[in-house]
Amino acid sequence: MTQADFLRAPFPAPVPMTEAETLGPRRFFNREMSWLAFNWRVLEEAANPAVPLLERLRFLSISATNLDEFYTVRVAGLRALLRTGTPTPSEDGRSPAEQLELINDDARRLMKVQQITYKKLKREMEAKGIEILTRSKLSARDLKFLENHFLNKVFPVLSPLAIDPAHPFPFIPNTGFTLALELEREEDHRLLQALLPIPQQIARFVTLPGPVGEHRCLPLEELLLLHLDMLFPGYAMRGHCAFRVLRDSDLEVEDEAEDLVRSFESALKRRRRGEVIRMKISAGAPPELKALVMEELHVTPDEVVEVRGLLGVADLKELVLSSRPDLLWPPFTPRVPERVQDNDGDMFAAIRQKDILLHHPYETFDLVIRFLEQAARDPNVLAIKQTLYRTSWDSPIVSALCEAAEAGKSVTALVELKARFDEAANIRQSRRLERAGAHVVYGFMHLKTHAKISTVVRREGDNLVTYTHYGTGNYHPITARIYTDLSFFTCDAALGRDATKVFNYLSGYVQPQALENIAIAPISLKSRLIEMIRAEVTHAREGRPAEIWIKLNSLIEPDVIDALYAASQAGVKISLVVRGICGLRPGIKGLSENIRVKSVVGRFLEHSRIVCFGNGGGLPSKQARVFLSSADWMGRNLSRRVETLVEALNPTVKNQIMGQIMAANLADEAQSWVLNPDGSYSRQLKDPSDGPLFSCHRFFMDNPSLSGRGTAGAKDVPRLARPRDEASPG
Secondary structure (H helix, E strand, O other): OOHHHHHHOOOOOOEOOOHHHHHOHHHEOOHHHHHHHHHHHHHHHOOOOOOOHHHHHHHHHHHHHHHHHHHHHHHHHHHHHHHOOOOOOOOOOOOHHHHHHHHHHHHHHHHHHHHHHHHHHHHHHHHOOEEEOOHHHOOHHHHHHHHHHHHHHHHHHOOOEEOEOOEOOOOOOOOOEEEEEEEEEOOOOOEEEEEEEEOOOOOOEEEEOOOOOOEEEEEHHHHHHHOHHHHOOOEEEEEEEEEEEEEOOOOOOOOOOOOHHHHHHHHHHHHHOOOEEEEEEEOOOOHHHHHHHHHHHOOOHHHEEEEOOOOOHHHHHHHOOOOOHHHOOOOOOOEOOHHHHHOOOOHHHHHHHOOEEEEEOOEOOHHHHHHHHHHHHOOOEEEEEEEEOOOOOOOHHHHHHHHHHHOOOEEEEEEOOOOOOOHHHHHHHHHHHHHHOOEEEOOOOOOEEOOOEEEEEEEEOOEEEEEEEEEOOOOOOOHHHOEEEEEEEEOOHHHHHHHHHHHHHHHHOOOOOOOOOEEEEOOOHHHHHHHHHHHHHHHHHOOOOOEEEEEEOOEOOHHHHHHHHHHHHOOOEEEEEEOOOEOEOOOEOOOOOOEEEEEEOOOOEEOOEEEEEOOOOOOOOOOOEEEEEOOOEOHHHHHOEEEEEEEEOOHHHHHHHHHHHHHHHHHOOOOEEEEOOOOOEEEOOOOHHHOOOOOHHHHHHHOOOOOOOOOOOHHHOOHHHOOOOOOOOO
């Protein structure tokens, strides 16, 4: 099957449901279970033989980090509903208690498979010269090295803690990893219970000297157990266990907080002390020690997970060694579009020539930084406005904004303090911007600002020209290396006016009037989407081609899902690429037989949000309407965040998004999972005789810049990626 054949292939045979089920909550998948299904797909990549060994280890680590965050936010929220007696059901009709039971069962299975996967990877790593040792496998030379390492690099930061009436049980922070010990004093056989918190500031794995080409390491907890005599002289160990806790990490901020920054600083301190919602403990723990830890941390048996293997699987990311490129993805260098090179790197000149669309990480995010750095140093630039949701700790974008402010330009930065787990970094960036003289605003108390917009106002002759950047991803140069996102640069006057109105809304709270080419949440984005979905229904009923292509991270908003169901019932063909959570149930007779859903999980994290409407001409076609967005289709994005939906009007940009990026994602076979009507996912397979599986990631890495000078040649893209009126018949 060719890629073009796949796009034209018939939809799978629909599965029946009763009429009552298609009208009731069973028409939706449960949000939490759908998220867990995504994390299973991430974990599956850790066992995928097509993925290099250490990249598989990275996937294993990511699956553990994901699960930690899921518990500290989503599970914590459900537990709060249960604790307060709030019976609010999920969209699929389940109570908080029912959801927690499902989560507990599935997450425990996932954690068991994580340990099985770790053991398999550990054996493969040993065969490649990477060994994770235990105390029993250490040589005399190792012991001497480790003693020196312990005394000089670990011992000074340790705080062994006795547990008795004079030494109450200490506070264990979120993700805190601790050894619990039963000790016996050799002098009089008196028993002592003690804790040894494992410092989070020290690497989890200690590298040992060894032959060139080999990597030998020891987990930090093994090092501590090896040197207990230095920490508790005169005591012998009778038993021990390790445990790791997760705490409720949701933030609560006073609605009427007078100083938002100080309120968030206080809330961050409270987060650290949130109640424990899950504790992992090593299997075989001494019963009295386990009971003591559970009692002091106020955890119940259903909140405890016994682990036969490695606690803190997320820490395995430390062993993704840059010194072993043979076990990593082949190196990849993002491209610089030819039009920017032709203009000697002058971003403004390149944008004046024609709108630019960058597809990250295949095309370099450095140009977004260059856009702002050039603006900071250009004497003709008068003003810069910028949203910041997440960015790196030492952000070059913030540096450019500071440089511009210090040069006397008008700089306005919208810093979102409510970006979960980046609150501290964003507070730091806001202080830095204020010191440089930038005007820092924090948007709305009840809304997160998730839109990705930057504007530069430049004097050109007698006119002021607004250069605008709209993005689908964060202004984060590190994640931009692994997230697939879109950056759209334009000096179109209407799009510049729209961006300015959004900034005025964020700083002045006055709703923008008469937006020309964009819609924004929470005001008009959801209604615009539903309006355009209904327009496809009209095309279908009047006998015109009717089709929708959608690419998102998450889809759970019930009104939008119902609109898609109605479109399917009218005959609109709908193809979705939803990386993570999907509440829509595809392939149900009489409800969604014209909807298919897939998830792409691979080398890069699919992050761009795109929607294409056939508009009576089908897809891809010149008649289509194409949009890029910062918003996933979730209640929070469409109702409780400031988001953008930007229409691409430039024909070249439309074709890049629709005919290349969307079409290649829909045609992907190598890293795609198909969502079944029962909520399970299946690998997308084909007959091996048809040739290698098509990978959209590989395709974009291998092909010349799709932005180029503004027009990609037909030879550069697969047949599926050309507009339908240009493709060969059949």
